Amino acid sequence: MTSKPVQYAEIVVDIPLNKKFHYGIPEELGNRLEAGHLVRVPFGTRTITGYCVGFTDTPDVKKIKNIKQIIEGVPRVDEGILKLTKWMASYYRCGWGEALSAAMPGGIKKGAKERRVKSARLAKSVDEIKNEIGLISKRTPAQAKLLSVMLEDNADMTAKELLTRAGSTAPALAKLAERGLVELFETAPLCDDVLLQPSQHTKAVVSDDILSDEQKDAIGKINDFLSNGKFGVILLQGVTGSGKTEVYLRAIAIAASLGMCSIVLLPEIALTPQTIRYFQTRFAKIAVLHSYLTDANRRKQWKRIKDGDVDLVIGTRSAVFAPVKKLGLIIVDEEHENTFKQDTVPRYHARDVGVMRAMFSSATAILGTATPSLESYYNAMTGKYSHVVMSRKIGKMAPTLIETVNMEVEFKETMGFRYLSRRLEDNMTKALERDEQIILFLNRRGFAPFINCRKCGFILKCKSCDITLTYHKKTEKMVCHYCRAEQLPPKNCPECSMANIKYQGFGTERIEEAISRRFPEQTILRMDSDTIKEKDAYQRMFSAFHNREANILLGTQMIAKGLDFENVTLVGVLSADASLNIPDFRSSERTFQLLAQVSGRTGRGEKGGLVIIQAFDTEHYSITRAVKSDYDGFAKEELEFRKQLNYPPFGRIVRAVFLGKDEKRVIEKAHLLTSKLKYCAEMRSRQISVLGPAPASISKIKDKFRWHTILKAPKITLLHDIINDSNLDREPVAGAQIYIDVDPANML
Secondary structure (H helix, E strand, C coil): CCCCCCCEEEEEECCCCCCCEEEECCHHHCCCCCCCCEEEEEECCEEEEEEEEEEECCCCCCCCCECCEECCCCCCCCHHHHHHHHHHHHHCCCCHHHHHHHHCCHHHHCCCCCCCEEEEEECCCHHHHHHHHHHHCCCCHHHHHHHHHHHHHCCCEEHHHHHHHHCCCHHHHHHHHHCCCEEEEEECCCCCHHHHCCCCCCCCCCCCCCCCHHHHHHHHHHHHHHHHCCCEEEEEEECCCCCHHHHHHHHHHHHHHCCCEEEEECCCHHHHHHHHHHHHCCCCCEEEECCCCCHHHHHHHHHHHHCCCCCEEEECHHHHHCCCCCEEEEEEECCCCHHHECCCCCCCEHHHHHHHHHHHCCCEEEEEECCCCHHHHHHHHCCCCEEEEECCCCCCCCCEEEEEEEHHHHHHHHCCCCCCCHHHHHHHHHHHHCCCEEEEECCCCCCECEEEECCCCCECECCCCCCECEEECCCCEEECCCCCCEECCCCCCCCCCCCCEEEECCCHHHHHHHHHHHCCCCCEEEECCCCCCCCCHHHHHHHHHHCCCCCEEEECHHHCCCCCCCCEEEEEECCCCHHHHCCCCCHHHHHHHHHHHHHCCCCCCCCCEEEEEEECCCCCHHHHHHHCCCHHHHHHHHHHHHHHHCCCCCCEEEEEEEEECCHHHHHHHHHHHHHHHHHHHHHHCCCCEEEEEEEEEEEEECCEEEEEEEEEECCHHHHHHHHHHHCHHHCCCCCCEEEEEECCCCCC
16 A cells, blocks of 8 residues: 655744744645755745755645745755754754754855856967967067966966966956967866965874883773774863874874764864864865855855765864754864854854764764863763863973063052063074964053043944944054954043043054064064964964064964964963953953963973963963963863852853843843743743843944843753743744853853
């Protein structure tokens, strides 16, 4: 007896509602439509894109509309990603369609034809071209220059690159084509430039004999997990320089030998090029996924992964959704980094989604870091994760000395304000005399964080955000680092009209100026989001510092990780305790992690290294423990504090943020809905705390006022229950928006 054919498709769409809609399947699509297909469906008065997630014989409405079409040329979402995104929708309180849209990048969903670019190659032999150059060099120098440039490489190149290098024009190139000297043709753009460049930092395969005992133990444990083909999570806690990357490489090779693909997640786009070049020394079949790729390049990479043409996928947060055929290993490098948490819907954490994807795929997840997040550390301590510790540096790396300078004492003794302490300045002089390199870290860009009036105390703030404007001297602009608003700095106080404006504090731009005055003969590289705006700017600076074109590198958080230079013998941390003043329960943890990371940028060779940490509060435990490189001691102290207040990892947190342009309406809705939450919490469990509502730490961003309510409970299921009971994420709120942030990484 044959079963009755399925008549209706279950479709989810990209809206903040976790609901499946039922549609009829036209006869012409009946044999082709499968779960995972991207489709066009009528929705209200318009036609929108949706995802087929399943089928049913019993629709939930009487009047059924038909699917209009399957979007051609778009890869079908596989069963594993459907399962993963369904979990995401439930856990992170978003629509299943919203989760699927995050998993399918824009360039993939368009189904557009691949972009083509004009390219050129020589159409005659080298000797014929050389002869032609001699004949035309005086008469048509532009054409001769084009031929000379092409002769240098004697390889295909894009017309754009050729014209740029030759300083010539398109008509000159067209003339060469007319004369039969050059052939013009169209080709697909290169997938990613870095994949076609030779590695600049080639490292030979490390012999087993050179591996440390800790590396061997880590590789052995990973091999056991991969060989068993069962899900497991390993927290790989290795100090800087202990050889975690070599362990990653060996793990990926083991997975590849078993016919499985690996995904490596990185916290920063900037780290991707150098990581790719490093991994290229071992693996040829690599795909890259990050937000700098064009739509066409992203589609090409996606297709290679989907077709099973890669052993390794490297990328940032969204690479966790890479459509690999047989996933064996997910590596989350620097797992503690909060950049893995997305700050727009769906507000997922790539580390946690990676662990869930590994579970759904019976794969192994490796969480690598020198300073684990306390959530991961606690999971390892309680046996939920396996724990592998690599506590010693490998090779001939000399120890790193870390010391502090109390800047309050420094100011009193020197009778004035100093950006660089005497201790740091003296050691910079000595290092430069030895032709060694220096890294200076300050996690604040611009010239001055704010300006104020010395007479009336007025502080200039952004009109759209509750935040001070930062002065950028190079552009002579006051800039809001949240909404990007700009204005000219006032000459007189806007409040009292007196000429008493003073530029307060310091950022990387001001420090660069001060160092230039103190060491005028030195080239200084400043690496922050103001200087790294172009796509390849980070790599250019990285290469310049590597090639010793500069001996001083100054920067923000982007220089705290991933840099490995043996000639760096001194690291200076300016204003180390600034992050302790941020109103967030994780501020101590982030301060410790940042200090540990930036301290790891020196002592990478036989020369050893010195780290000088400048701070006002040098006795805070996050700083004293960082000086001793004592992560376990810090974790013990911080966990005791968290336990008393039921903060993660002992409790779970959900943050409800209310925002809108009408402050009164936002406050009203925040109080109304928080009252509902408190009532539902009382009905459910006394273990649930509802704190608020209160103004957010930054109470206005982009003309929207912000209030928030914090929910705490021992288990996330309790918080999901009261959100369901209160209809919080489904309650229509006129004049105010609501967003739910599960496991928030930012409490501002």
